[in-house]
Amino acid sequence: MQHLWLIPLFPFLGFLINGLFGRKWPNSLVGAVAVGSVVASFAWVVKVLLGVGELEHAYVERYFTWIQSGGVNIGVDLAVDRLTAVMLLVVTGIGSLIHIYATGYMSHEGGFYRFFSYLNLFMFFMLTLVLGANYLLLFVGWEGVGLCSYLLIGFYTLKKSAGDAAKKAFIVNRIGDFGFSLAMFLIMVNFGSLDFGTVMAKVAPLPVEQTMGILTIIALLLFVGATGKSAQVPLYVWLPDAMEGPTPVSALIHAATMVTAGVYMTARSATIFTHAPMAMEVVAVVGVITAVMAATIGMTQFDLKKVFAYSTVSQLGYMFIACGVGAFSAGIYHVVTHAFFKALLFLGAGSVIHALEGEQDMRHMGGLRKKIPITFAVLCCAWVAIAGIPGTSGYFSKDAILLAAHHHHPWMYWVGVITAGMTAFYVSRSMFMTFWGEYRGHHHPHESPAIMWVPLAILAALSLAGGKLFDVPHYLEPLFPMAHEEHDMTLVAIASSAGFIGIGLAYFMYVLSPGIPKSIAATLGPIYKLVYNKYFVDEVYDATVVSPMVAGSRSVLWRVVDAGVIDGIVNGTGTVARGIGSVLRTLQSGQIRSYAAWVTAGSVIVLVALSFLAGGAQ
Amino acid sequence: MPSAVPLSWYLILSAILFCLGIAGFIFRRNIITVFMSIELMLNAVNLSFIAFSYQLRQVDGHIFSFFVMVVAAAEAAVGLAIILTVFKNRATLAIDDVSSMNN
Amino acid sequence: MDAILFLLFATLAVGCGINLVVQTHPISSALSLVGVMGSLAVLYLLLGAEFMAAAQMIVYAGAIMVLFVFVIMLLNAGAETRKARSKLALPLGAAGLFALLAILIFSVQALLPRTDPVRFGAFTGGTAKAIGQKLFTEYLLPFEVTSVLILIAILGAVVLARKEI
Numbered sequence: 001m002q003h004l005w006l007i008p009l010f011p012f013l014g015f016l017i018n019g020l021f022g023r024k025w026p027n028s029l030v031g032a033v034a035v036g037s038v039v040a041s042f043a044w045v046v047k048v049l050l051g052v053g054e055l056e057h058a059y060v061e062r063y064f065t066w067i068q069s070g071g072v073n074i075g076v077d078l079a080v081d082r083l084t085a086v087m088l089l090v091v092t093g094i095g096s097l098i099h100i101y102a103t104g105y106m107s108h109e110g111g112f113y114r115f116f117s118y119l120n121l122f123m124f125f126m127l128t129l130v131l132g133a134n135y136l137l138l139f140v141g142w143e144g145v146g147l148c149s150y151l152l153i154g155f156y157t158l159k160k161s162a163g164d165a166a167k168k169a170f171i172v173n174r175i176g177d178f179g180f181s182l183a184m185f186l187i188m189v190n191f192g193s194l195d196f197g198t199v200m201a202k203v204a205p206l207p208v209e210q211t212m213g214i215l216t217i218i219a220l221l222l223f224v225g226a227t228g229k230s231a232q233v234p235l236y237v238w239l240p241d242a243m244e245g246p247t248p249v250s251a252l253i254h255a256a257t258m259v260t261a262g263v264y265m266t267a268r269s270a271t272i273f274t275h276a277p278m279a280m281e282v283v284a285v286v287g288v289i290t291a292v293m294a295a296t297i298g299m300t301q302f303d304l305k306k307v308f309a310y311s312t313v314s315q316l317g318y319m320f321i322a323c324g325v326g327a328f329s330a331g332i333y334h335v336v337t338h339a340f341f342k343a344l345l346f347l348g349a350g351s352v353i354h355a356l357e358g359e360q361d362m363r364h365m366g367g368l369r370k371k372i373p374i375t376f377a378v379l380c381c382a383w384v385a386i387a388g389i390p391g392t393s394g395y396f397s398k399d400a401i402l403l404a405a406h407h408h409h410p411w412m413y414w415v416g417v418i419t420a421g422m423t424a425f426y427v428s429r430s431m432f433m434t435f436w437g438e439y440r441g442h443h444h445p446h447e448s449p450a451i452m453w454v455p456l457a458i459l460a461a462l463s464l465a466g467g468k469l470f471d472v473p474h475y476l477e478p479l480f481p482m483a484h485e486e487h488d489m490t491l492v493a494i495a496s497s498a499g500f501i502g503i504g505l506a507y508f509m510y511v512l513s514p515g516i517p518k519s520i521a522a523t524l525g526p527i528y529k530l531v532y533n534k535y536f537v538d539e540v541y542d543a544t545v546v547s548p549m550v551a552g553s554r555s556v557l558w559r560v561v562d563a564g565v566i567d568g569i570v571n572g573t574g575t576v577a578r579g580i581g582s583v584l585r586t587l588q589s590g591q592i593r594s595y596a597a598w599v600t601a602g603s604v605i606v607l608v609a610l611s612f613l614a615g616g617a618q
Numbered sequence: 619m620p621s622a623v624p625l626s627w628y629l630i631l632s633a634i635l636f637c638l639g640i641a642g643f644i645f646r647r648n649i650i651t652v653f654m655s656i657e658l659m660l661n662a663v664n665l666s667f668i669a670f671s672y673q674l675r676q677v678d679g680h681i682f683s684f685f686v687m688v689v690a691a692a693e694a695a696v697g698l699a700i701i702l703t704v705f706k707n708r709a710t711l712a713i714d715d716v717s718s719m720n721n
Numbered sequence: 722m723d724a725i726l727f728l729l730f731a732t733l734a735v736g737c738g739i740n741l742v743v744q745t746h747p748i749s750s751a752l753s754l755v756g757v758m759g760s761l762a763v764l765y766l767l768l769g770a771e772f773m774a775a776a777q778m779i780v781y782a783g784a785i786m787v788l789f790v791f792v793i794m795l796l797n798a799g800a801e802t803r804k805a806r807s808k809l810a811l812p813l814g815a816a817g818l819f820a821l822l823a824i825l826i827f828s829v830q831a832l833l834p835r836t837d838p839v840r841f842g843a844f845t846g847g848t849a850k851a852i853g854q855k856l857f858t859e860y861l862l863p864f865e866v867t868s869v870l871i872l873i874a875i876l877g878a879v880v881l882a883r884k885e886i
Contacts, residue, residue, distance in 0.1 A: 592713060593644050597814060600640055604821045611828045622723045622838035626829050628764065631731045633825035635757065637818050638738040642750075644814050648801050650747045650793055654754050657785070658738060661761055664773075668847075672768040673836060677846045677855055680773050684852070687780055688867045692874035694785045698792045699878035705796050712801070 002048045004061050004078040004131060007088070010041040011123035018120060022113025031103035034116035038099045038123055042092035048080065049089075055082050056478055058197060060133055067136075074194055079133035082476050086332060087130040087264055090339050094256045095123050097455035101347050102248035104451035105354060115155060115246065122148035126257050130264060135184050135194040138265065142180070142229065145258045146173045152253060153245040165241035172238040176228015183221035190214055200271040208275050219272050219279035222265065223286075230262025232320060233290045236313045237538055243305040247350030250305060255312050255346050256339040263319045263335050267328040270480060274326060284324025284408065288415050291317030293535065295422040299429065300532040303360050304349050307430045311386070312342055314423060318401050321412060327404030329473040329480040334401055337393035340466045341385035344459040345427075348379035351452055352434060355445040362430060367439040372446075374453045376435050381460035383431050385467075387424035388499040393467030395496065400473060402495050403488065413491065417498045424502025432510040628669040635662035649701050649711050653694075660690050723841050726767060734760035745800045747793045751786060758782040769844035772852045 014037030022030045052059045058081035067074040080088070099119065106115055122145055129141025146169075154166030188194060191202045209215050226232065231239035242254045253259070266273060266283065273280055291314045298310035315338050322331030353360055355372050369376050385394040398420060406413035439445075447453075462469075473482060509516045521528045530536070587598070639662060642655030664683040671679025704716050737756035744750050758781045765774040856864050 596640070596643050597817070600644070600821065601817060604817065604824065607821070607824050607828065611824060611832065614828070614832050622840050623727045624838050625836050626833060627727065627731070628768070628839065629829045629833070630826050631734065631764075633822060633829065634735055635738050637822045637825075638735075638742055640821070641814070641818050642742040644818075645742065645811065646750075646801070648747050648798065650789065650796075650798060651741075651750045651801075654741065654747075654750055654789060657781075658741060658754060658757060661758060661781070664777075665761055665764065668765055668768050668770045668773060669839075671770065671847075672839060672844050675844050675846060677851050680770055680847050680852055681855055681860055683773060684776065684856075685863065685867060687776060688871065691780060691785055692871050694788055695874045695878045696881065698788060699881040701792060702796070703881050711796065711798055 001061065002051050002059070002080075003044075004048060004080060005063065006044050007041050007048065007078075007092075007131060008124045008127035010037045010044065011120040011127065013037060014120035015117045015124060018113050019117035022117060025113065027103075027107060027112045030113045030116055034120055035096065035099045035103060037120055038092060038096045041123065041127065042089075042096050045088045045092050049085055052080060055080065055085060057081070058084075058133075060197070062133075071192055072188065074134060074136050076137065077133035077195070078131040078137075079196070080131070081479065083264070083267060083332065083479055084130050086336060086472060086475070088127070090336055091123070091126050091130060091257050094339050094343050094459075095126075095252060097458055098248050098252040098256070098343060098347065101251075101350075101452050101455040102246075104449050105248055105350055106246060109246070111155070115152075118148055118151045118155070119249070119252070122152070122253060122258070126261075129261055133196055135187060135196070135199075138268070139177075139180065139184065142225075142261060142265075143177065145253070145261065146170065146177070146229070149173075149242070149253050149258055152249040153242045155245050155249065159244065162244040165238075165244040169238040169242050172235050173228045176225045176235055179221045179224025179228070183218050183225065186214065186218045186221065190218075196268060203271045203275055206275055208277065210277070212278065213276070215272055216276040216279045219269070219276040220282060222269055222272070223279060223283055226262030226266050226320075227286065228262075229265075230259050230316050230320070231290075231313050232262070232286050232316065233293060234537075236290060236294065237541065239313055240306055240309040240534070243303075243309050247305065247346055247353060250309070251343045251346035251350065254309070255342040259312065259316060260319070260335045260339070263316070263323060263331050266320070266323045267332055267480070270323075270328050273323070280324050280326065282324070284321050284405075284412065287317045287320030287322075287324050288412055289317070290314065291321065291419045292415060292422075295419045295426065296531050297534050298426040299422060300528065302362050304352065304362050304365070304430060304434065305346070305360055307362075307426055308342070308345050308349060311345070311423065311427065312338075314419065315342065315386075318398065318416070318419075321405055321416065322401040325404045325408035325412065327401065327480075327482075329476040329482065330397065330400035330404050332476060333472040334397035336470060336472050337385070337397040337463075337467050340393055340459055341382040341463040344378060344382040344456060344463050345386065347452075347456055347459065348375055348382060351375040351448045351456065352379075354448055354452070356441060356443045359441055359443060362433040364441040365434045365439070366437040366441075367435070368445055369435040371439070372448070374447055375456070378453065378456040378460040379431065379435075381463045383427055385463040386427050387503055388420055388496060390496050391464075391468070393463055393465070396467035397472075399492050399495055403491060406488075406491055417495050420495055421498035421502040424499040425506050428503045428506030429510055432506055436511050437514070625669055625673055629666060632662045632665040632669070635659075635665070647712050647714060649704070649713050649716070652713055653697055653701070657690060657694075660686055723767060723839065726763065727839075730760040730763045734764070747798050748790065751789050751793060754789075755782050755786050758786070767841055768839065768847075769842070770847035772847055772849045775849075 014034050017033050018025075018030050022033070049055075058079045060077055060079040062075050062077045064076055065073065066076045099116075102115070102119065106112055109115070125141045125144025125148060127141070129138055129145060132138040132141055150166045150170045153169055154163050156162045184194060187199055191199045193199055193202075203215065206215065227235045239254060239259065243250050245254070273283070294310045294313035294317060298307050298314060301307045301310060315334070319331040319334050319338070322328065322334060352365070352368065352372065352375060355368070355375065356365065359365065381392075385392040388395045388398045402413050402416045402420070405416050473480075509520075521532075533539075636659050639655045639659030642658065643652055646652050646655065664686055667679040667683040667686070671677065701711070705711060708716055710716065734757050737753040737760065741750045741753040741757065744753065758777060762774040762777040762782070765771075765777060
């Protein structure tokens with residue numbers, strides 16, 4: 001027994017302790033409990049992974065039967081295989097760093113204990129998600145992280161925009177979860193189990209579906225769930241708005257861990273997907289569209305966190321390209337490296353925002369290179385990593401994806417390369433706008449405390465060296481065999497040069513001749529407007545889905561169904577009961593002797609009835 | 619005159635006493651008398667138990683009426699304590715006057 | 722002999738019962754109830770329930786009724802004061818009770834199987850020994866539970882007597 005259940009239990013205890021008692025406690029104690037619980041969880045993960053050995057096969061611990069009904073038998077089982085091991089290390093490792101950072105970042109905010117209890121609850125659900133040995137337990141974690149995401153996006157309860165963004169995230173995720181639920185029902189009906197091992201064992205011998213079949217439908221429905229959680233077209237709209245939450249939340253939930261749950265789930269269901277090539281094609285194409293679309297939007301935004309949010313959407317698109325072309329290990333590889341550098345980007349952005357006392361608009365930044373040198377230094381590490389400069393972590397994972405894409409369809413490779421260039425461009429743009437030039441704001445920037453920059457430094461080291469250090473695809477080989485080992489240096493060089501070109505272009509446009517962006521925007525006019533306004537997707541959704549829904553609810557569901565039918569029934573019941581009561585209350589005289597008389601009368605009636613029955617029986 | 623009476627006479631006597639108990643319960647106003655009427659009803663039922671016990675030649679009916687007696691004792695203790703308290707506070711034993719339900 | 726004894730004490734019981742109901746002073750009612758209980762004790766003996774007859778005299782007519790008389794004396798309860806009530810209530814109630822009595826007698830007479838007359842000595846299972854054996858074997862748990870019940874009743878009586886209601 002490795003006691004896997006302890007891994008999620010630590011953060012849950014942290015949640016309970018902080019949630020119940022944290023209100024009265026000093027911030028330092030709350031922070032210690034929160035960080036301690038996650039670090040304990042990380043330590044236990046390491047202990048477990050050392051204890052279970054090579055993990056050639058999944059290590060499963062079965063605790064008890066959760067649901068038993070007819071043929072349905074679902075247990076509370078936790079499992080560790082190499083995929084889970086990678087996710088566990090990422091979630092608890094990055095989670096610990098971000099928790100430490102957050103104790104510094106949130107020190108001046110109200111609701112400190114509330115923030116950390118939510119954050120610990122998130123860790124609990126995220127760990128349940130990756131440890132669950134069946135779809136239903138995964139779904140529990142899946143919904144739980146959605147809940148925590150909702151709570152943390154809306155953390156600043158006094159801001160209406162935060163509440164709206166939280167609701168948006170929750171509702172958009174519902175659509176995806178609906179698909180996921182349908183997929184689970186289909187799996188249950190067709191394979192009689194939700195256990196990963198059982199289902200995959202039953203799927204494996206089935207023939208690969210060349211046309212639309214049950215596996216394709218299941219895979220597509222699972223992918224609908226993934227698009228919701230992992231912010232893919234067309235359900236990505238919630239993620240940019242989710243930046244209303246505190247920055248550590250953006251880093252932990254909306255960059256490093258939760259949004260990659262869709263990729264994890266897809267990789268977990270790899271056997272189903274590989275038996276449904278049509279679904280794989282859909283996954284890859286959606287990934288490509290998302291990557292390009294989000295990258296273009298990212299190039300035009302001025303809000304620092306929004307740029308990184310669209311960058312996250314775009315990078316998640318990359319991961320789905322990898323899954324779609326069958327390179328699941330490359331996708332997970334990118335999950336890991338992306339967790340390093342995107343968490344770093346967000347935390348660094350948080351450090352900038354912290355230094356500027358809440359300023360997020362890059363037009364009011366500039367020249368911060370000298371003022372906050374440590375933040376600048378660590379952000380540079382993230383910058384080169386996401387731009388895919390050779391040797392950094394982003395370079396390895398992005399190349400793995402692009403090579404797999406080239407093997408699948410060359411056009412995907414080329415689109416991916418262009419997107420990589422755009423990625424390098426928008427990150428460089430935000431770096432140049434923030435750190436170069438003259439300071440355009442009116443605050444007094446100050447460097448963040450050590451408790452914030454030490455985690456940043458660790459993440460910076462990981463961003464630079466993490467790709468080489470953790471050879472994830474090799475580690476995952478027992479699960480996802482690498483079909484092709486072609487390492488075409490030309491393709492790699494092209495992809496890397498795209499990064500350099502993006503950086504160079506940004507340097508030219510934003511440092512050397514700062515007037516160019518404006519003139520380009522003016523020249524492109526309508527197209528720029530279209531991209532700047534995020535392709536008007538929110539407006540389209542509002543007009544086609546939200547407004548009709550609200551209008552219909554108001555005129556039909558409220559006025560007719562609720563006020564007319566439901567209230568009518570309720571009030572009618574009340575009226576009838578009152579009428580009967582007004583008759584019967586005369587019996588309730590309060591005179592004990594009249595009650596006794598009624599009891600006697602009743603027993604006379606019963607006796608008469610019994611006598612007749614007995615007389616009839618004789 | 620027969621030298622013995624049928625069992626049904628005992629049961630009829632029990633019924634008569636029971637009805638007298640009810641009559642006392644309904645027509646009397648004094649709480650203590652009402653309470654005694656209840657005791658009368660319990661006695662009537664005890665008689666039935668013992669009569670049936672005789673008929674079945676089993677002692678179980680005796681045990682039943684024994685328990686009835688025990689409960690009656692407990693009831694008398696609590697009931698009389700209540701009557702004492704009520705009288706202390708209201709200075710009346712009329713059952714209609716102590717009711718606080720008919721307002 | 723059995724019949725004479727039965728008729729004598731049955732008449733006494735019914736007479737005392739009626740007296741209980743019609744007397745307005747509670748002390749008269751209480752003494753009537755003692756009479757009923759005493760008569761019933763004799764009838765129990767006729768039915769072979771010697772232990773129950775003794776218990777009836779000692780516990781009921783003795784202990785419980787003394788408690789009643791004690792309370793009546795303590796409260797110095799006087800005769801009931803008549804109140805103007807609905808004139809219909811008494812005849813109506815009386816009629817209803819007679820109906821109940823009639824039905825009970827009818828069901829006893831018509832529905833119960835015919836049996837042999839009751840003879841004194843035909844059933845001798847009601848001795849203290851027999852009841853003791855039953856109580857401490859088959860009915861041990863209920864018997865023990867009654868002790869708890871009585872304890873609660875004592876506590877309740879003490880609490881109630883101290884409390885203001």
